[in-house]
Amino acid sequence: MIREPLIFELSDQEKSAFLWPPLDVPAPKEKLAGLPLRQEISDFPQVSEPEVVRHFHRLSRTNYSVDEGFYPLGSCTMKFNPKVNEKVAALSGFTGGHPLLPEDLVQGNLRVLKWLEELLKEITGMAAFTLQPAAGAHGELTGMMLIRSYHERQGHPRKYVLIPDSAHGTNPSSAHLCGYQVIEIKSNEQGTVDLAALREAMTEEVAALMITNPNTLGIFESNISEIADIVHQRGGFLYMDGANMNALMGRFRPGDSGVDVIHLNLHKTFSTPHGGGGPGSGPVGVSEKLEPFLPVPVVVQEGDRFRLDYNRPYSIGRVRSFYGNFLVVVKALAYILALGSQGLKEVSGIAVLNANYIRRSLEDVYYLQYTTPTLHECVFSDKFQRKYGVNNLDIAKRLIDYGLHPPTVSFPLTVHGALMIEPTETESKRDLDMFIQAMRKIAQEAAQQPELLKEAPHTTYVRRLDETRAARQPVLRWRPEGSDRE
Numbered sequence: 001m002i003r004e005p006l007i008f009e010l011s012d013q014e015k016s017a018f019l020w021p022p023l024d025v026p027a028p029k030e031k032l033a034g035l036p037l038r039q040e041i042s043d044f045p046q047v048s049e050p051e052v053v054r055h056f057h058r059l060s061r062t063n064y065s066v067d068e069g070f071y072p073l074g075s076c077t078m079k080f081n082p083k084v085n086e087k088v089a090a091l092s093g094f095t096g097g098h099p100l101l102p103e104d105l106v107q108g109n110l111r112v113l114k115w116l117e118e119l120l121k122e123i124t125g126m127a128a129f130t131l132q133p134a135a136g137a138h139g140e141l142t143g144m145m146l147i148r149s150y151h152e153r154q155g156h157p158r159k160y161v162l163i164p165d166s167a168h169g170t171n172p173s174s175a176h177l178c179g180y181q182v183i184e185i186k187s188n189e190q191g192t193v194d195l196a197a198l199r200e201a202m203t204e205e206v207a208a209l210m211i212t213n214p215n216t217l218g219i220f221e222s223n224i225s226e227i228a229d230i231v232h233q234r235g236g237f238l239y240m241d242g243a244n245m246n247a248l249m250g251r252f253r254p255g256d257s258g259v260d261v262i263h264l265n266l267h268k269t270f271s272t273p274h275g276g277g278g279p280g281s282g283p284v285g286v287s288e289k290l291e292p293f294l295p296v297p298v299v300v301q302e303g304d305r306f307r308l309d310y311n312r313p314y315s316i317g318r319v320r321s322f323y324g325n326f327l328v329v330v331k332a333l334a335y336i337l338a339l340g341s342q343g344l345k346e347v348s349g350i351a352v353l354n355a356n357y358i359r360r361s362l363e364d365v366y367y368l369q370y371t372t373p374t375l376h377e378c379v380f381s382d383k384f385q386r387k388y389g390v391n392n393l394d395i396a397k398r399l400i401d402y403g404l405h406p407p408t409v410s411f412p413l414t415v416h417g418a419l420m421i422e423p424t425e426t427e428s429k430r431d432l433d434m435f436i437q438a439m440r441k442i443a444q445e446a447a448q449q450p451e452l453l454k455e456a457p458h459t460t461y462v463r464r465l466d467e468t469r470a471a472r473q474p475v476l477r478w479r480p481e482g483s484d485r486e
């Protein structure tokens with residue numbers, strides 16, 4: 001593979017992308033006087049137009065995306081999102097609606113917010129929703145703030161939050177940020193919450209239990225109602241991390257099982273791409289008890305009019321500017337309306353079927369620590385391959401040579417050498433088979449030519465990185481040879 005030079009290396013002072021005609025009007029210097037203008041940009045790359053276009057185009061082709069192929073990052077739900085929803089969100093009435101316009105002029109947009117809230121209530125069985133949080137972890141923090149406010153109103157915020165060891169990594173951080181100390185609850189042999197351990201830890205100093213369901217092993221916490229009872233008996237709240245709702249939609253409503261707070265990831269389940277740095281949305285649903293504490297403003301419907309209510313004395317206040325990431329809300333609404341309740345049920349069915357297809361097709365060559373049936377993802381480990389000196393990272397890197405994105409590695413922490421695979425419902429059987437074939441071939445290579453894996457990837461532009469150094473001492477700036485300039 002030919003190495004793509006840095007744009008600075010292509011630079012030649014003689015070149016320019018455009019040829020400007022000579023200035024035939026007064027220079028704007030006076031108008032700009034006093035502004036912090038840069039006098040010159042040294043080492044600014046000088047390249048021709050085709051050079052710059054081709055340089056960036058070639059670089060873009062070294063990237064990988066859901067539009068290109070299978071992206072099985074477990075826990076991340078990297079699924080394909082219908083393009084038509086991007087069109088809907090780009091309608092000028094949505095993109096042109098300034099957030100400071102008077103309510104009279106944005107009745108349709110307020111209706112969109114209310115409408116999605118109502119649909120999410122129906123999908124989850126919760127009493128009310130806020131669409132303000134901008135991501136999953138932001139939703140968690142919001143949810144914990146609601147719980148803390150409630151307890152404070154009762155006279156005591158309490159001290160601890162219980163979190164199972166199979167929870168998503170953001171859960172303990174959110175509880176901690178909200179001023180709580182985290183107590184970890186160990187899983188049992190089935191990979192679910194150990195009820196005896198929970199009973200013992202659940203005291204009147206515990207504000208809430210934060211549970212990821214299905215948990216990070218992809219296992220459904222089937223004792224969820226009993227778990228809710230144990231937590232409620234001591235006056236605590238049950239927080240459910242619902243980022244994995246694509247495994248449950250149309251089949252299980254958390255609100256019906258005693259869940260008090262839930263966050264969803266619209267940028268996983270509901271038609272906004274996840275990753276790539278775009279905006280997300282982590283709506284939070286609550287039970288009636290917590291509704292008065294929701295962030296302001298709340299969209300209120302009176303007859304067929306909509307208004308924003310700021311007069312909420314118990315509210316935790318704002319958690320985001322304006323009303324959250326509105327265009328993500330538009331896409332989620334379009335997606336839910338297009339699929340309908342039957343369609344959402346099919347989504348969860350196929351997500352689970354696809355994950356189990358992969359699981360059954362690979363379980364003879366990759367070790368499964370937990371044999372409990374799983375929902376939308378499955379977690380293997382490198383245990384069978386370790387005897388050849390091959391680990392999960394080597395397997396992941398080798399997949400890149402087969403033109404596939406690797407799964408999540410080394411998470412969850414409860415499985416040593418984890419390979420966490422989430423196919424999502426949007427993959428065809430053909431693509432799943434391609435992945436399975438590659439994984440089986442790699443298992444064979446691990447036994448026969450382990451050195452091939454240790455040095456993978458072989459076909460990429462950048463080979464195996466020293467990941468620690470890349471994170472701690474990244475080279476972000478090009479310096480000309482011999483220059484000591486920063």
Ligand SMILES: *Cc1c(COP(=O)(O)O)cnc(C)c1O
Nearest residue numbers: 075135136137168170212241243
């Ligand atoms: C992705 C994810 C989160 C965090 O969501 P962000 O939007 O990345 O903050 C939380 N919990 C679970 C289970 C997730 O999969």
